[in-house]
Amino acid sequence: MKSSSIRSAAVIGSGVMGAGIAAHLANAGMRVVLLDVAPTQLTAEEEKKGLTLADAAVRNRLAAAAVAKMPKAQPAQLYDPAWVKRITPGNLSDHLSLIGDADWIVEAVVERLDVKREVLAAIESARRPGTLISTNTSGLSVSAMAEGRSLEFRRHFAATHFFNPPRYMKLVEVVPTEETDPETVALLTELCEKRLGKGVVVAKDTPNFIANRIGTYGMLVTLSDTLEHGLTVEEADALTGPAMGRPKTATFRMLDLVGLDTLIHVVDNVRERSADDEEKAIFARPEILSALVSQGRLGEKSGAGFYRKQRGAGGRSRIESLNLRTMEYGDQSRVSSSVIDAAKAAKGAAAKAKALLTADPSHKHAQFAWSTIKKTLLYSAAQMGIIADSITDIDRAMRWGFNWELGPFELWDAIGLEKSVARMKKEGERIPEWVEAWLADGHGSFYKEADQKRFYATKGGYAAETAESDVISLSALKSSGKTVLSTSGASLIDIGDDVVCLEFHSQNNAIGGEILTAIRQSVQEVSRNWRGLVLANEGRNFCVGANLMLLLMEAQNGEWEEVEEIIRFFQDSMLRLKRLDRPVVAAPHRMTLGGGVEACLPADQIILSPETYFGLVETGVGLIPAGGGCKEAAALAASRAKAAGGSDLQSPLNALFETIAMAKASTSGHEAAKLGLLRPQDRVVTRQDARIAEAKRAVLELDRAGYAPPAEERIAVAGREGKAVLKLAVQSMRFSGLISEHDALIGSKLAHVLAGGDVKPGAEVSEQYLLDLECEAFLSLCGERKTQERMSHMLSTGKPLRN
Incomplete structure (x- = not known):
């Protein structure tokens, strides 16, 4: 059986872990039944409504309440709040038979061995033979839980210990018993890795596992x-x-x-x-x-x-x-x-x-x-x-x-293994025998790297570490000498098959001159010698934006020529990336904000991880996107209007204006599409760690199809009438007290740029025309005292200032 054939699941227990697991199974596209016990007492609110213990609303209360919380949970449990529809709440007394339709049953009730045994007995009475069963436990004996169950049940049973919160924590410990079928362990591992995007370790059935x-x-x-x-x-x-x-x-x-x-x-x-x-x-x-x-x-x-x-x-x-x-x-x-x-x-x-x-x-x-x-x-x-x-x-x-x-x-x-062990011995510590033997055999470390592989210590010597499937390690490639070029802020790395990856590694991966220089150098190098380019890195975040400190210093010193030069350098670097005669695929992860989004938008395709928090958030620091972000947003609005028949440019423009003006960022890669920031060719992969390998595949597919770079386009804009509509929305919010006077100023300038200025409605303008509008608006906002206060506050506190 392949993990792709697991399409439905039942989760027993709707507490913190059970609800979190159910939500994440829904994230993986499964239909989920979430069951809990039927309450034995009415709440005051239920009594007030005249409900009885026989009413479905009462009997399903626990699971239904857990499901109702999911769309608004913080941190978010679902990649898309609408996916809560994939989860059906119920109770064990009335709906136990539903688990007979499930391909995977996860028990996640209270951490008490007697309760878990009782629930597993109920599961066995209703499950379909051959169905996977796992228990979520942080350390109870898995073998003890399975006592009294049939051999067929025990062969399909193991622990899957999710860490809290299940959506965000990478680790799942799969814990088999001596009777668990190896195929069950393999299937659970594949499910957790490929469908749920987790990292799996196989632990022994000992107290609290690893x-x-x-x-x-x-x-x-x-x-x-x-x-x-x-x-x-x-x-x-x-x-x-x-x-x-x-x-x-x-x-x-x-x-x-x-x-x-x-x-x-x-x-x-x-x-x-x-x-x-x-x-x-x-x-x-x-x-x-x-x-x-x-x-x-x-x-x-x-x-x-x-x-x-x-x-x-x-x-x-x-x-x-x-x-x-x-x-x-x-x-x-x-x-x-x-x-x-x-x-x-x-x-x-x-x-x-x-x-x-x-x-x-x-x-x-x-x-x-x-x-x-x-x-x-x-x-x-x-x-x-x-x-x-x-x-x-x-x-x-x-x-x-x-x-x-x-x-x-x-x-x-x-x-230092040898040096530290010598110190431990000197202090009278007892060194485990296998460590002593390892050192006695002449080994100076537990790990070593060779031929782009990592090897680890075993009783028989070094063994090759099993790499996670579909994972390209940039750090390992750099260690093995695959760096093509490097600056203080970025490196170009050979990731195989004549494809290179541009990796940012400045502080916080903020875009400054060193990264932009690396982009320009990479464009030249890739055009001459490679099949295509991937934009990705292994930092904590893909990119938190442009170098705000540099901009603030120049603005406070009144160095306006230098500020304009920074903007033009950024815009030109993004245009060069867009015009590269080789395919470019961006693979962002986690925080991808402001300039980070602008670095992705020139790519032919964006492949996001589920945990990509994507947004043009410059208004939060009193600015507007000026690295091509507004220009690309205007182009997105025009392409959507054209796809819908071309008569209504205002609707897609309004949606993008709201996203940018409100500094909205997605809470997942999937939600980025709902914010209007993705194109039809952009997509989300299940596993964050597979995004670079998937981006490389996308580059090769584009190359095999006979890639040609996009021609310079003329962009239809909403013009002065469209701008008037956007500014009316800004003023309405200002009069309602929802935004400050400075917010209104920023919104008005954003409206001017996104609508294409004061040209007639439907006019087609050049990309450079929109870039000039971006630059002009950005420069004027940099000169505003309240914008400089916002920038300073963000740099000192990490939080936006509403002034």
Whole structure:
């Protein structure tokens, strides 16, 4: 059976995880039945309506309420709110038979073994033989759940541990039992990877599997070492966040988000299921956690944990931190030290870790960092063969499930395997036997790279790491010498089959002169020597826009010639990209805003990942798109009017004007089409990590079809009458108090550009004419004090200013 044949699913349990999984299955195009128990009591509202326990509205209440929340959930659960129609709510008592039509059944009820067994028994009574069944559990015994079920059931049963929120977190741990058919594991892996866009690791059926086992251990170690070294929670978080190649939530903020009671549950689960006394001691309940939970201080959900949000003067909120000695809250302190500063200055997770560990060894921050890293590395190595069969599965689980930049074995290599083990031994630590044997055999690292492949440590020597299917790694290609040209802001990389990829790598991938220069150089190089070009990168975001700081500095200094030169350089670079005589395909991901969108629009095709947040958002900083964005929007409106018969240019123009004027950005790649920013040839791929390979395929298809670049076009515009319609909408919003006076000014200038100025309605204008209008409007807005205030506020806070 192929994953493509799985078209319908049933999810049992409509809580946070069940609803999230159901929504993501709907994102994958499946028809989903979401079932929960039928309530045994009426709510006050139901009694008021005169409903009884026999009414469908009552019996389906739990699942129906979960479905009703999905379209407006934050963060969004669905790629498109309209896809909620793919989910049908019901209850187990009345609708159990519906699971007989499902191709995949996911049990996601409360984390209690007795309840899960009961539900699985009900599932077996109604399921069709051969149907996939999986349980979503964060660490209960999968084998114990399946006890009492038939052999046929057990062969088709495994755990699929999704991380929360299911749409956004990449990791899914597939956990088979000894009786699970290998074909079931293969099908679940293919389903999660290709249909749901996940990264899959196969874990062993041990307490809390891989990521939660190591992640929880790391949190316990951090808590213990924080107390031992006399650090504050702020100091510990400053050291165990980005400074260690981990998320900003670090340790104590993460604990508050997860819930201290949830951590206690995970800790208890490992301890109670372990037969090893040393393991039981490691996962003993920390006294401070027990005390906080008993006091109802559970973290963010209760309003207080290791941090507490308080309302201050003027209604503003302030964050207080817990004093671990007094258990009282006080104002947060700013944390700084030579150790933290060294890590901040280093670039990349490997360099940051080295900086932490090579800083002044007498400083308590360096001692704390070494202690927590050392213990986590040793524990991870001790779990090899117990929780997973390979170090690469452990590393991937921590990168994908906890958002570590480096997994434990990758981190060990980064700080120096031989040198760090020697230090551990000197300090009396016990090194796992297999690590000792590995070093004794003359190996100096757990990983090595050769022939564009990565190899990892096994008992028999290095083994080739199984690459994720349909994934092109730009970093691996660069390491193997495939860089064609490079500037400080971008690199052109050979990705095979005579196709190259232009990768941005400036700070935040913001477009400045170095990227634009690389675009021009790439256009020349590709025209001479290659079949086509892909625009993509592996940064956190594709591109957050143009270099706002440079523009603000020039504007504040009144250097208007320089500002115009920047705009013209941007516009001309985009035109060169559009006129390239080889196919160009853009593959954006995550934040693709402002100038990032303008870099994609000249491409012959845009292939977005589901998690692409796409929008021309310049009005948020008091500007309008001026890198060709307005020109391309006008062209989109004209092409849509032509496709609809050509008589109504105003309607498509109005829609695009609203999208740009309101600085709308999509919450998914799919929603970008609804905002009117995509063309018919643009599309969304299921897996974010496959977007570069898919873009390369698209380039080759265009080349094989006999590619010819688009000719310079004349664009039909709405002219002065169309502009009047747009400006009337702006004034209406201003008179209604929905926008400020400065918003109205920006909107009016945007209307002037998108409508083509004061030409007659339907006039056909050149691309350069529209680019000139863009430039003129942009320059005038740059000179406005309120625009400069907006730009400054965005740079300092990361948030828009409404002035």
